[in-house]
Amino acid sequence: MRNDTLKITGWELMRNLRNKQYIISLLITPLIMVLFAGLPRLLEKLDKPSVMKLYLIDGAGVAPQLQQMLPKDEFIFEVKQDKQEVEELVYNEKASGYMIIMPDFYETGKLEYHYNKRNLSAFGAVKASITQILKLQRMSSLQIEPSKLAFLNAEAQIDQIAMEKAAAPKDNAMAVSITFMVLVFFLIFTSGSMLMQSALQERRDRMAEIVLSSIKPHHLMQGKILGHLLLGVIQMSFWIALSLPAVVYLLDFPLLQALSETNIPLMLFFGIAGYLLFSTIYVSIGSTMDDLQSAGNTQSMIMMIPMLSLLFITPIIKNPEGTISKFACIFPLTSPMAMITRSAFSNVPITEVGLSAVVLLASIYVFVRIAAKIFRVGMLMYGKTANFSEMMKWLRYKD
Amino acid sequence: MIGLSVDKVCKSYGQKRVVDNVSFSANTGEILGFLGPNGAGKTTTIRMIMGITAPDEGRIEFLADGAKANGIPRQHIGYLPEERGLYKEARVMNILVFLAGLKNVPKQIAQERAWEWLNKFGLQDYAKSKVEELSKGMAQKVQFIGAVLHKPKIVILDEPFSGLDPVSQDLFKQELKTMAAEGTCVILSSHQMNIMEELCDRIFLIHKGKEVFFGNLVDIKQQYGSYKISLEVQSPDMLERLNSLDCIESFCALSHNKASFSLKDGLGLSGFLAAMPKDLAVQEINASRSSLHDIFVKIAVGAEDEK
Numbered sequence: 001m002r003n004d005t006l007k008i009t010g011w012e013l014m015r016n017l018r019n020k021q022y023i024i025s026l027l028i029t030p031l032i033m034v035l036f037a038g039l040p041r042l043l044e045k046l047d048k049p050s051v052m053k054l055y056l057i058d059g060a061g062v063a064p065q066l067q068q069m070l071p072k073d074e075f076i077f078e079v080k081q082d083k084q085e086v087e088e089l090v091y092n093e094k095a096s097g098y099m100i101i102m103p104d105f106y107e108t109g110k111l112e113y114h115y116n117k118r119n120l121s122a123f124g125a126v127k128a129s130i131t132q133i134l135k136l137q138r139m140s141s142l143q144i145e146p147s148k149l150a151f152l153n154a155e156a157q158i159d160q161i162a163m164e165k166a167a168a169p170k171d172n173a174m175a176v177s178i179t180f181m182v183l184v185f186f187l188i189f190t191s192g193s194m195l196m197q198s199a200l201q202e203r204r205d206r207m208a209e210i211v212l213s214s215i216k217p218h219h220l221m222q223g224k225i226l227g228h229l230l231l232g233v234i235q236m237s238f239w240i241a242l243s244l245p246a247v248v249y250l251l252d253f254p255l256l257q258a259l260s261e262t263n264i265p266l267m268l269f270f271g272i273a274g275y276l277l278f279s280t281i282y283v284s285i286g287s288t289m290d291d292l293q294s295a296g297n298t299q300s301m302i303m304m305i306p307m308l309s310l311l312f313i314t315p316i317i318k319n320p321e322g323t324i325s326k327f328a329c330i331f332p333l334t335s336p337m338a339m340i341t342r343s344a345f346s347n348v349p350i351t352e353v354g355l356s357a358v359v360l361l362a363s364i365y366v367f368v369r370i371a372a373k374i375f376r377v378g379m380l381m382y383g384k385t386a387n388f389s390e391m392m393k394w395l396r397y398k399d
Numbered sequence: 400m401i402g403l404s405v406d407k408v409c410k411s412y413g414q415k416r417v418v419d420n421v422s423f424s425a426n427t428g429e430i431l432g433f434l435g436p437n438g439a440g441k442t443t444t445i446r447m448i449m450g451i452t453a454p455d456e457g458r459i460e461f462l463a464d465g466a467k468a469n470g471i472p473r474q475h476i477g478y479l480p481e482e483r484g485l486y487k488e489a490r491v492m493n494i495l496v497f498l499a500g501l502k503n504v505p506k507q508i509a510q511e512r513a514w515e516w517l518n519k520f521g522l523q524d525y526a527k528s529k530v531e532e533l534s535k536g537m538a539q540k541v542q543f544i545g546a547v548l549h550k551p552k553i554v555i556l557d558e559p560f561s562g563l564d565p566v567s568q569d570l571f572k573q574e575l576k577t578m579a580a581e582g583t584c585v586i587l588s589s590h591q592m593n594i595m596e597e598l599c600d601r602i603f604l605i606h607k608g609k610e611v612f613f614g615n616l617v618d619i620k621q622q623y624g625s626y627k628i629s630l631e632v633q634s635p636d637m638l639e640r641l642n643s644l645d646c647i648e649s650f651c652a653l654s655h656n657k658a659s660f661s662l663k664d665g666l667g668l669s670g671f672l673a674a675m676p677k678d679l680a681v682q683e684i685n686a687s688r689s690s691l692h693d694i695f696v697k698i699a700v701g702a703e704d705e706k
Contacts, residue, residue: 015488205486206484
């Protein structure tokens with residue numbers, strides 16, 4: 001009875017929504033994410049006070065231009081004449097180093113950079129600026145007018161125009177799709193592992209037999225899967241609600257326009273179908289284990305299956321219409337993530353979406369059947385974690 | 400009212416046949432003792448009755464008012480499995496309402512009934528406690544309540560008395576008798592033979608997956624039980640003469656003039672008295688039928704070992 005599934009769903013929701021661990025993870029996870037996103041910037045800011053001081057023995061007169069091109073609070077250039085004096089100063093002041101620029105620098109393009117402290121990013125900035133000065137000076141020596149210099153120096157501006165309007169990749173929609181893909185990944189791993197723990201707990205707490213005397217095993221399994229999907233959706237919705245004001249107002253992101261340009265039905269279908277596919281794996285694995293520590297190689301490997309999609313993300317982004325991308329969109333263990341990613345970067349033909357959906361739905365059906373068999377026997381096997389050959393044997397048991 | 404009929408049921412796991420051609424029935428208002436040594440096939444049979452696993456062969460039917468019920472009337476069955484458990488972090492009232500809800504009992508009614516039962520078992524102060532805060536005996540009472548809260552018509556209880564103190568055992572026994580008197584069919588599996596002997600109307604005994612006996616206590620004692628006799632005579636030589644009789648077995652001298660022994664199967668008291676030497680000066684004699692415990696041991700260990 002569908003009602004039995006909903007009873008289990010309700011129980012799982014009630015238990016977890018009152019569970020301190022769930023509530024803490026609901027509140028703490030966004031903080032952790034903000035911390036991880038903001039920490040590199042914070043560190044960068046904290047790192048700013050370090051200033052690169054360089055002495056120049058400037059035979060070519062590049063110092064004024066160089067100081068102009070680089071920020072004063074990060075680079076200090078001081079011109080000196082004597083090498084020995086400069087070396088002493090560098091050691092005494094613990095400066096970054098000194099450069100010797102000979103008068104024939106504009107002809108040879110060569111200079112010496114003596115460093116005391118190595119700072120690769122600062123060196124990169126100095127090198128780029130000096131190269132620019134060299135280039136401009138050489139063009140100027142060829143009697144080219146300053147206005148033409150700017151003209152010669154300008155970069156090409158490429159306007160990307162899709163021949164079919166629908167095929168045009170839209171950056172904002174792309175951001176929404178990629179964010180959604182990350183959320184689905186998160187949903188699969190967090191809700192999936194909670195689901196696995198729930199099945200494991202049912203077995204460990206010896207409740208399975210009591211519950212199964214009232215309802216059928218597949219109703220128990222379905223109820224758990226649905227319950228944890230809803231718990232995951234509640235979690236995601238809470239986090240999205242928290243982050244939306246920041247995205248819209250602080251980052252000035254045109255959310256409504258982005259949503260209108262995104263293929264939401266496709267994303268929802270593949271997101272939910274992906275969760276259902278992997279949740280059947282997690283719930284059946286949970287029913288074969290006595291505790292998380294006793295997970296054998298089989299269980300550990302199966303738990304990593306959703307990670308397969310990660311292998312395909314870069315090839316899909318680089319070449320959405322390539323063979324690898326097309327394969328990943330059909331193969332059921334990767335198609336949910338692959339299709340969401342691919343749809344962000346190209347307009348996937350409807351026939352390919354349809355084929356992928358059919359294969360995915362058929363796979364979910366097969367996975368549910370297999371998971372139900374394992375779940376049915378696994379839940380009643382107390383006191384031991386099953387191995388692969390036992391699970392294979394269970395599949396042959398008559399219901 | 401609902402009764403149960405198990406007809407020629409078989410179940411195998413791989414090559415191993417764990418239940419082999421088992422048949423028995425349980426009527427409304429009856430307490431049926433379901434006995435067997437460990438690994439005899441009791442749990443598998445019970446799981447098949449509950450529909451948790453399906454039999455390979457045979458039929459399990461529920462009879463409602465004499466007519467065959469459609470499928471397994473799960474909402475009318477209460478089950479207390481041997482492997483005990485409750486969600487450890489859940490609160491007592493919540494878990495009882497959840498279990499009753501699985502049997503389609505509305506929340507309000509479930510709460511009212513749960514209070515009644517908790518009061519009856521002295522657990523009214525623990526309704527909001529977490530299961531992990533309860534003692535083993537308390538948790539067992541909560542599980543028992545969970546099995547009967549929906550007023551089932553068939554109750555299957557696997558080792559309900561293990562771990563209970565004598566006061567709680569008496570309380571459980573009384574409740575089971577009351578349920579049976581009200582027409583509930585009670586199937587009771589336990590290794591506490593004295594309680595089984597006290598409560599059960601009929602016994603079904605299973606060993607190595609096969610039916611050994613099905614009938615009432617008088618019949619099982621007639622079929623498998625013998626008389627146990629202890630007596631005191633005037634002098635030790637009289638005990639030696641007694642020991643030489645063909646109709647007795649398991650002779651055990653308790654002192655120089657006291658002994659206990661069993662009569663061979665099928666021999667009644669009158670047969671023994673007739674075989675006893677007339678000049679045996681018996682000071683005191685006690686005769687009793689073998690207990691269910693003795694019969695169980697005899698069957699489980701095997702008649703040969705017993706001898």
